[in-house]
Amino acid sequence: MDENREKLLREVMAADFTLIDLNLYLDTHPTDQRAILLFITSAQRAKMLRDQYERLYGPLTVMSSGMGCPWPWIQSPWPWEKTSL
Amino acid sequence: MWIYDKKLEYPVKIKNCNPKMAKYIITQYGGPDGELAASLRYLSQRFSMPTEEARSILNDIGTEELAHLEIVGTMVHQLTKGVPADVLEKNGLGAYYADHDHAIYPISAAGNPWTAEYIQSKGDPIADLYEDLAAEQKARATYENLINLADDPDVIEPLKFLRAREIVHFQRFGEALRIVEDKLAQKKFFITKPEFLKKRE
Numbered sequence: 001m002d003e004n005r006e007k008l009l010r011e012v013m014a015a016d017f018t019l020i021d022l023n024l025y026l027d028t029h030p031t032d033q034r035a036i037l038l039f040i041t042s043a044q045r046a047k048m049l050r051d052q053y054e055r056l057y058g059p060l061t062v063m064s065s066g067m068g069c070p071w072p073w074i075q076s077p078w079p080w081e082k083t084s085l
Numbered sequence: 086m087w088i089y090d091k092k093l094e095y096p097v098k099i100k101n102c103n104p105k106m107a108k109y110i111i112t113q114y115g116g117p118d119g120e121l122a123a124s125l126r127y128l129s130q131r132f133s134m135p136t137e138e139a140r141s142i143l144n145d146i147g148t149e150e151l152a153h154l155e156i157v158g159t160m161v162h163q164l165t166k167g168v169p170a171d172v173l174e175k176n177g178l179g180a181y182y183a184d185h186d187h188a189i190y191p192i193s194a195a196g197n198p199w200t201a202e203y204i205q206s207k208g209d210p211i212a213d214l215y216e217d218l219a220a221e222q223k224a225r226a227t228y229e230n231l232i233n234l235a236d237d238p239d240v241i242e243p244l245k246f247l248r249a250r251e252i253v254h255f256q257r258f259g260e261a262l263r264i265v266e267d268k269l270a271q272k273k274f275f276i277t278k279p280e281f282l283k284k285r286e
């Protein structure tokens with residue numbers, strides 16, 4: 001995978017991980033307003049990075065698979081492949 | 086339901102094959118304290134959790150464990166990809182190769198296939214959450230053992246990430262347990278075993 005793509009994908013992964021971790025915290029602290037605010041701003045950042053990645057390199061979820069023939073979703077690499085990063 | 090996201094939760098890019106290490110790491114795929122057991126345990130227990138906090142934490146940690154299962158599977162895959170049969174055999178994977186070639190199959194480090202006997206789903210939220218706390222500690226300890234066996238930073242970094250997640254999960258389950266215990270302590274709030282309570286009187 002080319003360098004720019006790997007760099008951007010790693011940024012998407014890091015941004016999404018922030019949301020995963022914050023969400024677990026909010027599950028047991030549902031009234032922590034500071035954390036809720038942090039989740040909202042982190043989610044905006046994650047969405048921006050995701051949109052950017054998908055525009056350049058193809059869909060991360062099948063829902064965001066744009067038009068294309070052959071179907072863009074099936075294109076390699078899949079995340080477990082050595083070439084995926 | 087779930088929607089697949091075409092990326093790992095944490096990057097895995099292992100340059101050098103190491104079938105011996107793969108034989109150990111696979112235990113977190115299909116072993117007694119592995120990610121498959123963790124995920125199925127939490128995703129099964131969530132149906133009988135009595136509070137919103139407990140339901141959501143089991144749902145969401147159970148989901149994250151599926152992402153961990155994928156990370157571990159990816160590590161085993163990359164550690165063994167293209168390794169010839171005789172090299173696998175020399176590294177203790179001869180029997181595995183006979184049954185599974187280079188495929189990924191849920192077994193423990195000792196070769197025992199995954200079994201639902203590794204998990205419980207008791208319908209009693211206190212019993213279940215205590216099991217979950219113990220499970221997270223056992224998984225943490227397993228990752229520490231694996232880190233001790235590893236010498237490649239490409240392998241050690243994801244293992245360190247997974248170990249750190251077990252500590253976070255333990256913390257969150259502890260909070261959920263406290264919330265559930267508080268709720269159960271409230272009078273007239275019978276969410277578990279009203280039959281038992283009646284018979285005891």
Ligand SMILES: [Fe+2]
Nearest residue numbers: 123250251254
């Ligand atoms: Fe965990």
